[in-house]
Structures are given as structure tokens and as C-alpha cells.
Amino acid sequence: MNALKFHVVMVAVLVCLWACSNPRPAITTWETTGGSKMNNRYSDLTQIDTTNVSLLEVAWVYHTEKKDSTKFGPMECNPIIIDGVLYGVSPKLKLFAVDAGTGEEKWRFDPADSVMNKTWHRNSVNMNRGVAYWAEGEDKRIIYTVGPIVFEVNATTGKLVSSFGKDGGIDLRYELGKKNPEEQFIAPTSPVMVYKDLFFVSGLVGESTPGHIMAFDVKSGKQKWIFHTIPYPGEPGYETWEDKEAYQFMGSTNAWAGFSLDEKRGILFAVTGNPTNDFYGGSRLGAGLYGNCIIAFDALTGKKLWHYQLVHHDVWDRDLPTPPALITIERNGQKIDAVAQTTKQGFIFVFERTTGTPVFPIAETPFPVNTTLKGEQLWATQPVPSLPKPFTRQRITEDDLNHFVSDTEYQALKTRFKSLRAGTPFTPPSVEGTMVFPGYDGGGEWGGPAFDPTSGMLYVNANEMAWVLNMVENKVTPQAMTTNMDAGQAIYRQNCMSCHGPDRKGGGDYPSIVGVDKKYTKRKFLELVASGRRMMPGFNHLNQVEKDALASFILNLQQDQKTAYKGNTGKAAAPHTDLYGFTGYNKFLTKEGYPGIKPPWGTLNAINLNTGALEWQINFGEFKELTAKGIPVTGRENYGGPVATAGGLLFIGATADGKFRAINKRNGKILWETDLPAPGVATPSVYTLNGKQYIVIACGGSKWGGKQGDAYVAFALPSHQKN
Numbered sequence: 001m002n003a004l005k006f007h008v009v010m011v012a013v014l015v016c017l018w019a020c021s022n023p024r025p026a027i028t029t030w031e032t033t034g035g036s037k038m039n040n041r042y043s044d045l046t047q048i049d050t051t052n053v054s055l056l057e058v059a060w061v062y063h064t065e066k067k068d069s070t071k072f073g074p075m076e077c078n079p080i081i082i083d084g085v086l087y088g089v090s091p092k093l094k095l096f097a098v099d100a101g102t103g104e105e106k107w108r109f110d111p112a113d114s115v116m117n118k119t120w121h122r123n124s125v126n127m128n129r130g131v132a133y134w135a136e137g138e139d140k141r142i143i144y145t146v147g148p149i150v151f152e153v154n155a156t157t158g159k160l161v162s163s164f165g166k167d168g169g170i171d172l173r174y175e176l177g178k179k180n181p182e183e184q185f186i187a188p189t190s191p192v193m194v195y196k197d198l199f200f201v202s203g204l205v206g207e208s209t210p211g212h213i214m215a216f217d218v219k220s221g222k223q224k225w226i227f228h229t230i231p232y233p234g235e236p237g238y239e240t241w242e243d244k245e246a247y248q249f250m251g252s253t254n255a256w257a258g259f260s261l262d263e264k265r266g267i268l269f270a271v272t273g274n275p276t277n278d279f280y281g282g283s284r285l286g287a288g289l290y291g292n293c294i295i296a297f298d299a300l301t302g303k304k305l306w307h308y309q310l311v312h313h314d315v316w317d318r319d320l321p322t323p324p325a326l327i328t329i330e331r332n333g334q335k336i337d338a339v340a341q342t343t344k345q346g347f348i349f350v351f352e353r354t355t356g357t358p359v360f361p362i363a364e365t366p367f368p369v370n371t372t373l374k375g376e377q378l379w380a381t382q383p384v385p386s387l388p389k390p391f392t393r394q395r396i397t398e399d400d401l402n403h404f405v406s407d408t409e410y411q412a413l414k415t416r417f418k419s420l421r422a423g424t425p426f427t428p429p430s431v432e433g434t435m436v437f438p439g440y441d442g443g444g445e446w447g448g449p450a451f452d453p454t455s456g457m458l459y460v461n462a463n464e465m466a467w468v469l470n471m472v473e474n475k476v477t478p479q480a481m482t483t484n485m486d487a488g489q490a491i492y493r494q495n496c497m498s499c500h501g502p503d504r505k506g507g508g509d510y511p512s513i514v515g516v517d518k519k520y521t522k523r524k525f526l527e528l529v530a531s532g533r534r535m536m537p538g539f540n541h542l543n544q545v546e547k548d549a550l551a552s553f554i555l556n557l558q559q560d561q562k563t564a565y566k567g568n569t570g571k572a573a574a575p576h577t578d579l580y581g582f583t584g585y586n587k588f589l590t591k592e593g594y595p596g597i598k599p600p601w602g603t604l605n606a607i608n609l610n611t612g613a614l615e616w617q618i619n620f621g622e623f624k625e626l627t628a629k630g631i632p633v634t635g636r637e638n639y640g641g642p643v644a645t646a647g648g649l650l651f652i653g654a655t656a657d658g659k660f661r662a663i664n665k666r667n668g669k670i671l672w673e674t675d676l677p678a679p680g681v682a683t684p685s686v687y688t689l690n691g692k693q694y695i696v697i698a699c700g701g702s703k704w705g706g707k708q709g710d711a712y713v714a715f716a717l718p719s720h721q722k723n
Contacts, residue, residue: 024328024453030685033078033130033191034448037261038326041450041643043686047693048717049647053662053672056715059694060103061677064090065710072708074681075700076129076189076446076640079712081687082140082155089128091700091710093146095153100696101689103714107158111146114160114168129258129446129682130191132199134218141218143199145188148172150201150216165221172201175223176212184209185539190258190446193268195299198224200268202255206539207276207495210247211254213295215302225302229253229272229290236304237289246284251276253291257446260323260339261299262353268299269326269339273319274311279429279469280580281315282375288313294324294341294349296356306356310341310349312379315429316469317440318344322448322641329456329609331359340451340609342460345425346392346443349385350609360387360612367426373471375579382426387612391605392443392462394425396435400598404631405590413596416588420468431471435588437597439467447641447654447683452665456610459650459665461620462603463637465595466588471580472502485561488553491546493581495539496554501584504554517555525551543567594623602635602655604642606668618668621655637704641683643695651695653680656702660684660715678702678709692716 026044027036035041048056065071073091080087086100095109131144133155140155141164148171152164160168173184188203202213213227230247231237238247255270262269275284275291292311297304311318324339329350337353350359364381371378393400401413421427422435442463449460474494481487492504496513499506506512520528529539529547542550545567552560588596595601604620607613621636638654642663645651649671650663658679662672678701685696695715701708 028688030079030081030687031133032080033132033258034260034323034683035643035686037193037195037263039260039323039448040325040327040453041448041641041683042452042645043643044646045686045688045693046645046647047688048645048649048695050649050664050671052717052721053647053649055717055721056662056672056674056695057718059714059716060101061714062096062098062103062105062712063710064088064094064096064712065092067710069708072678072710073700074127074703074708075698075710076127076682077698078130078683079685079696079698080131080133081685081689082133084689085155086685086696086712087131087133087142087155088698088712089131089144091708093128095131095142095144095151095158097142097155097158098712100687100694100714101692103712109151109153109158109160111149111151114151127189129189132191132194134194134197134199143192143194143218145192145201145203147187148185150188150192150199150221152218152221164219170216170221172203172214175214175216175226176210177226178210186211189256193259193261194218195261195263195266195268198299200259200270200299202229202270204256205251205254208249208251210250211252211256211272213255213270213297213302215299227295227297227302227304229255230275231289240287240289242285243283246275250284253288256319257321258323260326262326262337265354266299267305267353268297269324270295270297271320271323271341274314274317277578277581278317279315279471279582280373280376280578281313282373282377282580283578284313285377286313287379292318292320294320294339294351296353305354308349308351308356308358308383310343310347310383312382313377315376315378316426316436320344321444321446325449325451325458326353327451327456327458327609328453329359331610338609340449340458342444342449344438344440344443344445346390346394346438346462347385348388348391348458348460348607348609349383350388358385360385362386367424368428371428372430372432373428373580374473376428378428388607388609389612389614390443391460391603391607391614391617392438392464394438395423396437396466396597402590402594402596402598404594404626405592409590413590416596429469429471429582431473434469435466436469437464437466439463439465439587440585441465441637441639445639447639450642450644450650451609452644454646456608457615457644457665458607458609459642459644460605460607461638461642461652461654462605464597464601464603464635465637466597468586468588470583470586472497472583474579474581481565481567483561484549484552484563484565487546487549487565487567488551488561491542491550492553494578495542495550497581497583499584501586506584513554517557520555522551522555522557525555594626599632599634602638604650604652604663604668606665616668618663618670620652622657622659624657639681639702643684643686645686651684651686651697653682653684653697653699655679656681656704656706658707660697660713674715676713677711678707680713692719
């Protein structure tokens with residue numbers, strides 16, 4: 001027996017011995033986004049291992065938009081595989097089914113062809129991170145969302161299930177219990193979670209739309225329960241809002257990241273973001289439950305079992321970005337069923353699964369509250385776990401500035417840094433400028449961690465990018481808004497400036513809208529404002545007069561700008577106007593566009609959750625032009641997550657350098673990498689079919705620019721090497 005065969009046999013023997021002594025069922029399929037409803041992103045498959053991974057080759061490629069480059073775009077979908085069929089979503093939100101062994105298309109469903117196509121719009125939020133599956137006998141359904149619509153599609157034929165909802169779909173705007181459903185904006189980007197004959201959903205929402213968590217009957221589409229994430233009078237948590245009318249106008253506090261499920265116990269886990277406004281809390285004083293919480297529910301009834309708030313009165317956009325991994329670890333000789341929650345600030349919180357008791361102590365830690373913003377009152381403490389230690393840096397000083405730049409540029413960085421408030425992850429927002437670090441898009445992000453149940457190791461990729469937050473006072477009075485131009489400017493500041501900046505040139509990951517008048521007619525622009533696009537929400541809380549004024553300003557409609565403004569309230573937004581807005585998402589960068597701080601700028605981390613120790617960390621992602629100059633790998637921003645396998649490997653795309661990598665999970669060594677047709681800003685799926693193991697990833701490109709695409713690419717060993 002040669003060495004390779006001996007190794008494979010020994011791995012198989014060890015896995016069998018382990019399985020015989022452990023009741024955990026082997027995970028060899030990928031029937032749910034995240035690999036299982038426990039969101040562990042782990043596979044027990046061993047055919048591809050550390051000895052043969054270098055032999056991987058492309059098994060098949062499926063072009064979801066038929067190589068039509070006008071329809072290319074980022075894809076964040078983690079596809080599922082059921083009975084040899086792979087289900088996923090294209091950049092333009094077409095649902096498809098392909099043979100998981102060949103990539104040959106079986107069917108595709110275009111929501112534009114549905115009877116509900118007037119309810120959503122092709123410009124609606126253009127993002128989908130996965131789909132869900134439900135079956136009862138021969139009744140097999142794919143459940144997925146487009147804009148505000150939840151569709152159910154026959155998994156065999158690709159046709160709508162007409163008995164579900166209204167002609168195959170339900171409109172979530174009408175399920176929130178609001179008096180003005182047409183003005184609500186909701187567009188789930190993460191897949192629903194299925195339990196028995198129920199599915200659960202929340203999602204991306206507009207600034208004045210609440211992110212309530214809802215349960216629906218899979219067969220009929222009838223709502224079974226709703227949990228108000230902004231509590232109503234008489235509900236627990238209502239007392240944590242100083243403004244007792246907040247539930248009527250406040251938005252967000254949404255479970256946009258999706259769900260995890262303890263199917264055996266019937267416990268649903270959700271995580272939420274912060275309430276509106278992201279960076280000013282003067283209009284929502286108090287702790288603000290259930291913002292920034294992990295919440296456990298009785299899945300059948302919606303009864304809250306426990307919750308824990310991980311950021312109090314959040315004004316740093318510290319949404320919980322991924323549902324928890326449901327794990328079993330060993331502490332002090334005892335096995336503990338737990339949940340592990342990664343956060344944007346680089347923390348990992350671990351709780352006992354049924355009670356919410358912290359496994360590692362959590363300290364309410366004082367942070368600065370010396371805000372200069374009128375009406376603001378920050379929370380005096382924030383929860384910080386004792387273990388595990390943060391997997392990202394927690395503060396930046398002058399010594400941490402980028403030292404690869406010229407002396408002149410370094411001095412400029414230092415001058416800019418000295419002008420900012422900085423020092424902690426919770427430094428108060430300010431008009432003069434606050435450095436937010438870890439930034440809005442990290443440490444941990446929506447791709448989530450992978451957990452290895454055989455070792456207790458958690459693997460998480462992270463961003464280390466500094467951002468600059470500048471608040472600006474909103475000075476809006478009825479007397480000042482006499483023309484559409486006046487009103488349009490004010491409406492823009494209140495609703496649009498946060499993403500597109502005061503000069504409309506954009507910033508960070510948000511585009512410039514200078515010159516948009518050459519691209520859009522007024523009619524098309526108003527459709528865009530109503531429906532949203534990609535990660536831009538719709539703004540249906542604006543009335544038609546306000547939308548017309550905004551169009552006159554952005555599209556430079558000079559005649560319309562001179563028209564007298566006839567708004568009813570004289571205010572630029574909705575029923576509630578904050579004292580402060582902010583000038584946009586601006587990264588702290590060098591003149592060349594690199595991060596203004598020292599590397600690492602992106603990392604991959606291995607944390608032992610039995611002990612809380614960081615076992616290894618590597619810089620993850622490469623700028624080829626820098627390594628060509630002899631600069632060590634710096635890491636870079638990354639989105640999407642890893643999967644771990646029993647073959648000793650981590651598979652991960654995620655980076656804008658367009659690489660797909662296999663990494664030794666024991667030490668972080670890169671064993672194999674290949675160039676994708678476009679960056680794989682998604683989490684891969686691992687499955688087996690006809691005795692062959694596959695790894696597949698969506699390659700649509702990244703939001704940083706560069707290559708875009710429409711391909712799902714599957715890898716496998718050559719046929720003669722698979723055993």
C-alpha cells in the first residue's frame with residue numbers, strides 16, 4: 001500500500017472511530033445555507049485532504065446570466081444541494097437549478113415573469129445570500145426572496161406554487177402590522193429558516209420600517225407569529241426606550257443576517273442590528289431593546305426564551321452581522337451546548353444555548369461618553385467578553401499608521417489622525433471627526449465563522465479597516481424651504497448624504513451620483529427612489545411632493561428647482577427628523593487608496609473555543625503590486641466566509657484579489673490557490689455526489705470594483721485521484 005492510500009485509509013478509520021463514540025450525525029450534504037441549520041459551515045467529507053488538495057481542478061462552470069456582461073454583478077449566495085441538484089441565485093436574482101455533478105441547467109425562474117412582478121422592480125435590492133428548501137412527500141419547494149416578496153417555487157419544475165400566498169408569493173410589507181404598508185421598505189437578503197411547516201423571516205429595511213421577526217406557514221403563507229423588535233406598549237423591552245412613541249416611527253432593529261436553528265430543541269436564534277439612525281441616538285435615548293441583540297425563541301410560538309444585548313445604544317453601526325454558530329464545546333471536563341457569536345468589533349461571545357448564560361464572563365466595561373452632539377446621551381458601559389480575546393486590534397495610535405508611504409505622506413496621515421477623535425472601539429461620534437475602528441465592515445462580517453466540532457476550533461476571517469465618521473447638524477426649518485431646490489437639498493442631506501456624501505461623490509463602497517442626470521429620466525429616477533437598488537433601500541416614506549423636490553435637485557432640473565415647494569410639513573423626511581446626519585462612509589486611506597494604518601488589513605483566525613485561546617492568525621488577501629515590491633502579504637478586505645472539512649482543510653474565497661484558497665486548518669498554511677473568473681465574495685458549499693467530493697463558489701465580483709461575473713465554479717479531484 002502506497003503512502004497516499006495508507007493516509008486515506010487511516011483518516012477513514014479515525015473518522016469512523018470518532019463517529020462511533022460521538023452521537024453527532026455526520027455532515028456530508030449542504031442542504032441549508034451554512035451547511036446545516038446550526039450554521040457551522042463544516043463538512044465531514046474527507047476525500048479531499050491536505051495530501052491531495054493541490055490536485056484540485058475545475059469540475060464544471062455554470063453561467064447564471066448566460067455570459068451576458070450587462071447582467072454581471074456581485075453574488076453572495078451560498079448555494080444548497082438537494083438530491084444531486086444545486087439551487088442558487090444569479091446577479092439579477094433569477095433562481096436556478098443545475099445538476100450538481102455537471103453544472104447542466106435543469107430550470108430557471110425569473111421573478112419578472114411572475115404575476116407579482118409589479119410588486120417588486122428590477123431595480124429593487126439586488127442581493128441574495130441563499131435560498132431554503134422544504135419538502136413533504138412529493139411536494140418539494142424552494143423558498144427565496146426578491147425585494148419584499150417571498151416566493152415559493154416547485155423544486156422539480158421551477159414553477160410557482162400557486163397555492164402559496166397570492167399566486168405563489170407574499171408581500172412582507174403588508175405583514176408588519178403598519179397602517180401604511182405601501183410606504184414600508186423591506187427586502188430580505190439572507191435566506192429564510194425552515195422548521196417543520198414554518199419559515200422565519202426578517203430582512204433589510206428602510207429607515208422608518210421596523211425589522212420585526214415573522215413566522216409563516218410554509219403551505220399557505222399565512223402569518224403565524226410576529227415578534228416586535230421595537231416593542232409595543234406593554235411588551236417587555238418597551239421600558240428601555242425613553243421616547244414612548246418610538247415604536248410608531250422608528251425603523252431598523254432588524255434580523256437582516258438571518259437565523260440559526262436548534263432543530264432538536266425547537267429553538268430559533270436571531271440577531272439584530274441597531275435602530276435608526278445608525279450614528280445619532282438623540283432621538284432614541286435608552287438601551288433600545290431589541291437592537292444589537294442575540295435572541296432565542298420557541299420556534300413554534302415565537303415566545304422569547306432569552307436575549308442578550310451586545311451593544312447598548314449603538315451609534316457605531318455595530319449590527320450583529322451573522323447568526324450564531326450552534327456549537328458543543330468542552331469546559332472543565334463538561335460538554336456544553338452553546339452559541340458562538342462573532343461581531344464587527346472583533347469579539348466572540350459564547351452563551352449556553354438554552355439559558356443564555358455566558359460561558360466566559362462578560363464585563364460591562366466603561367467607555368468614553370463625552371459626546372459633543374446635542375441631545376445625545378451615550379451608554380456608560382459596553383459588554384466585553386473576558387475570553388476569547390478580540391481577533392482584531394481594538395485601538396489605533398500614531399504608531400499604527402501606514403509606514404509604507406513616503407515621509408511626506410506619513411506626515412499627512414499623522415496630521416489627519418491628530419485631528420480625529422480616536423482611541424477605543426466606542427469613541428463617541430462627533431462633528432470634528434471620529435475614527436471608527438474596527439470599521440463598519442469588520443472585524444467579523446456577514447460571511448460568518450466555520451466551526452469544527454471535532455476540535456472545538458472556530459475559524460473567522462476579519463477586516464481591519466479604519467473609517468472616519470463626521471456628523472453634521474441638520475438645520476431644516478419650514479421657512480427655509482420655499483422652492484423645490486431648497487427642499488431637495490434638505491431631503492438629500494437627511495436621506496442620501498450618509499451614503500453619497502455632501503458633494504454627491506460617494507465614499508467607501510457607495511457610488512458617486514454626480515452626473516446621474518445623464519443616466520436617468522425623472523420617471524426612472526422616481527422609480528429608483530421608490531424601489532431601491534442593490535443595497536440602497538426604497539424611500540417610500542417620502543411623499544410625492546418630496547420625491548419631486550429630490551429629483552429636481554439631484555437631476556439638476558432647473559425649471560423644477562424654481563417651482564414653489566408645496567410640502568405639507570416643511571420637513572425633509574419623514575415623520576421624524578434627527579438633529580444630526582453624517583457625511584458618508586469614508587475610509588481612512590492613503591493617497592494611493594491603501595488603508596492609512598499598518599497591516600494587517602485582513603486576517604484569517606483560528607480560535608479554540610474550549611479554551612478561548614487564539615491558536616493562529618494569518619494575513620489574508622494580497623495586493624500583488626505591493627508584494628512585487630517586496631512588502632510582505634498585508635491582507636485586505638474580505639467578504640464571504642470559510643468552510644472547514646474533516647479532511648483538514650479550510651476553503652475560502654472572499655478577497656478582492658480573486659483567489660480561491662485551501663488552507664491547512666491546523667496551522668494556517670496555504671496549500672493551494674487558484675484564480676477565479678471574478679472574486680468569490682461568497683461562502684463556498686461542500687458536497688458529495690456519486691462518490692465524488694465537490695467544492696463550489698459563486699464568482700460575481702466584489703463591490704470594490706474590478707472584475708465582475710455570473711459564474712458558479714465547482715472544483716473536484718481528477719477522477720483517477722478521488723479514492
